[in-house]
Amino acid sequence: MRGRSDGAQTAAREAGPALDIVAVHKRYGTGPSRVLALDDLSLAVPRGAIYGLLGPNGAGKSTLLRIIAGLVRPDRGSIRILGAPAGPAARRRLGMLIEAPAFYPFLTARDHLDMLARASGTMALVEPVLARIGLAMAADKSVSGFSLGMKQRLGIGCALVGQPEMIVLDEPTNGLDPDGILEMRSLMRELAHRDGLTVLLSSHLLDEVERVCDRVAILSHGRLAAEGAVTELLDREGRFFLRVDTPERALAELRGLAEPGDDGIYLRIDRDRVPHLIRSLVGAGIGIHEAKWVKPDLESVFLSQTREDRA
Amino acid sequence: MRALFSAEMLKLARQPGVLFFGFFAVPMLAILFKLILQGLVLVRTGRSTEGSVDLFLSAARALSVSGNSLGHLFYALGVASIFFLEYRYSTWRLIVPRSARSELLAAKFLVCLVCLSAGLVVAVLGDMGLNLALALVNGQGLAGLRIDLGSVPLVVAAFAAALLELSVLAALVATIVIICRSLVAAVLPAFLLAIGASILQLYLGRDADGLPLPSYAAQSVRDWLFSAGGSAAGLEGLLVLLAWLVGLLTLGSIWFARQQLATE
Numbered sequence: 001m002r003g004r005s006d007g008a009q010t011a012a013r014e015a016g017p018a019l020d021i022v023a024v025h026k027r028y029g030t031g032p033s034r035v036l037a038l039d040d041l042s043l044a045v046p047r048g049a050i051y052g053l054l055g056p057n058g059a060g061k062s063t064l065l066r067i068i069a070g071l072v073r074p075d076r077g078s079i080r081i082l083g084a085p086a087g088p089a090a091r092r093r094l095g096m097l098i099e100a101p102a103f104y105p106f107l108t109a110r111d112h113l114d115m116l117a118r119a120s121g122t123m124a125l126v127e128p129v130l131a132r133i134g135l136a137m138a139a140d141k142s143v144s145g146f147s148l149g150m151k152q153r154l155g156i157g158c159a160l161v162g163q164p165e166m167i168v169l170d171e172p173t174n175g176l177d178p179d180g181i182l183e184m185r186s187l188m189r190e191l192a193h194r195d196g197l198t199v200l201l202s203s204h205l206l207d208e209v210e211r212v213c214d215r216v217a218i219l220s221h222g223r224l225a226a227e228g229a230v231t232e233l234l235d236r237e238g239r240f241f242l243r244v245d246t247p248e249r250a251l252a253e254l255r256g257l258a259e260p261g262d263d264g265i266y267l268r269i270d271r272d273r274v275p276h277l278i279r280s281l282v283g284a285g286i287g288i289h290e291a292k293w294v295k296p297d298l299e300s301v302f303l304s305q306t307r308e309d310r311a
Numbered sequence: 312m313r314a315l316f317s318a319e320m321l322k323l324a325r326q327p328g329v330l331f332f333g334f335f336a337v338p339m340l341a342i343l344f345k346l347i348l349q350g351l352v353l354v355r356t357g358r359s360t361e362g363s364v365d366l367f368l369s370a371a372r373a374l375s376v377s378g379n380s381l382g383h384l385f386y387a388l389g390v391a392s393i394f395f396l397e398y399r400y401s402t403w404r405l406i407v408p409r410s411a412r413s414e415l416l417a418a419k420f421l422v423c424l425v426c427l428s429a430g431l432v433v434a435v436l437g438d439m440g441l442n443l444a445l446a447l448v449n450g451q452g453l454a455g456l457r458i459d460l461g462s463v464p465l466v467v468a469a470f471a472a473a474l475l476e477l478s479v480l481a482a483l484v485a486t487i488v489i490i491c492r493s494l495v496a497a498v499l500p501a502f503l504l505a506i507g508a509s510i511l512q513l514y515l516g517r518d519a520d521g522l523p524l525p526s527y528a529a530q531s532v533r534d535w536l537f538s539a540g541g542s543a544a545g546l547e548g549l550l551v552l553l554a555w556l557v558g559l560l561t562l563g564s565i566w567f568a569r570q571q572l573a574t575e
Contacts, residue, residue, distance in 0.1 A: 062573075069408040071572040088411040096408050099573070102401040106325045112405075115321060119314040119409055158405065 024077030055219035095159030148175030333389015338434035367462035486563035
């Protein structure tokens with residue numbers, strides 16, 4: 001698509017967030033059936049990052065994406081896209097694949113891309129995009145005969161053909177076969193790291209988000225439950241494991257700091273406090289057989305954050 | 312805007328059923344109906360209608376097809392199909408992020424106007440072609456036709472009046488599609504309004520003319536053009552049609568601008 005120099009990428013990063021969501025509030029329905037979808041949510045997606053949006057069903061992810069796309073109006077709050085207030089002009093700089101891909105079944109893949117490219121003045125990109133999404137051979141077939149995976153690819157193509165500076169992808173690997181999923185992941189990395197695009201990825205596949213994203217936001221009940229770099233979140237949720245000869249004595253010694261687990265005890269403590277902790281246990285005559293940091297996966301972080309929020 | 316217009320034209324061109332039945336079936340059926348009537352006269356009497364025909368005046372009268380109640384059903388189907396398409400396939404989400412909502416509506420309405428105009432052109436050319444063919448069949452040749460260039464402005468005025476009447480119908484149908492997100496909910500009221508207006512006119516006679524309904528207003532304009540009615544009533548009819556058009560377009564645009572295009 002578009003190649004950017006390191007200098008341009010640095011300048012872009014310095015120019016503020018690609019997507020700045022400030023105190024966005026949205027309720028659906030009226031009276032007792034009112035549902036709170038977003039509760040004064042604020043979020044900033046840095047430029048050039050692959051940013052993951054996570055959350056259980058009903059957390060507000062879809063509503064947020066619909067508001068970004070201009071399909072739904074927020075009750076209050078503001079959104080800035082690439083530095084400009086959200087509006088048709090700003091949204092033209094976005095490529096979006098939100099919810100299930102929606103197409104005109106009587107048009108071909110090429111028709112769809114032509115139509116969107118004409119509006120953006122990027123007709124020259126139609127063929128390269130068709131090749132990039134692997135639909136060059138099926139370009140002149142009617143979309144009604146497409147499989148879900150092919151539609152998903154075409155959805156990505158529609159998002160890319162306007163030469164966007166940021167793309168928003170909602171469950172982009174839905175319906176793709178394992179090869180397609182790998183291709184999609186590498187495409188996302190390529191778009192962000194080679195072409196300098198910002199990628200906002202909403203997905204239920206925590207493993208996918210962990211592999212692909214630089215930063216994540218976890219939504220729960222319309223609020224931001226956690227946000228940060230993936231490594232930072234994983235570190236924050238890291239626990240210290242000790243295998244000791246007398247776990248009961250160790251638990252009593254640590255007085256509520258630790259909880260029992262398989263073959264040992266787990267603690268949530270700062271790294272700086274570990275030497276002191278070990279010294280005090282040894283001083284109390286407790287034998288330590290194993291001590292290590294246990295790094296969780298994103299799934300445990302997700303579950304812990306959303307459970308905390310429910311509690 | 313040009314890109315949106317050509318996208319809408321492409322979508323319509325790939326739905327030939329909608330294009331034909333929605334915009335060209337009515338003028339073509341009107342020509343066919345006239346041909347059958349003339350054919351019956353020819354079969355029964357051995358000759359077609361007597362005397363020379365004013366080619367342009369006849370063409371201007373052929374534009375009255377815009378007031379046909381049954382025709383409104385077909386036109387309503389065509390217009391509703393254009394607007395309902397995005398609701399049916401959930402494709403607003405494909406095009407809304409890239410364009411202003413007002414432009415999207417304008418492109419769709421413009422496509423309707425272009426197709427309705429093309430249908431009216433078919434009515435005019437078809438009527439002219441039919442009169443020419445009948446003159447040839449009668450053996451009168453061009454002598455059977457009166458070509459009065461003074462009637463050309465009448466054709467233009469009748470064309471504008473017909474297009475205005477159909478624009479009001481298109482605006483009504485488009486607005487109901489937007490509000491109800493349904494094709495049937497838009498087509499039925501438009502058709503019932505046309506039929507109801509005809510029945511009411513039969514029942515109330517001239518008293519019905521005072522009602523500010525689009526079909527009565529359009530009839531007043533046509534009467535004025537063809538010298539069967541007064542200019543005051545004609546101008547009033549024109550204003551009523553314009554008021555309907557502006558009112559419906561405003562309502563549809565405001566509703567669409569605030570409409571949530573995805574439901575939770």
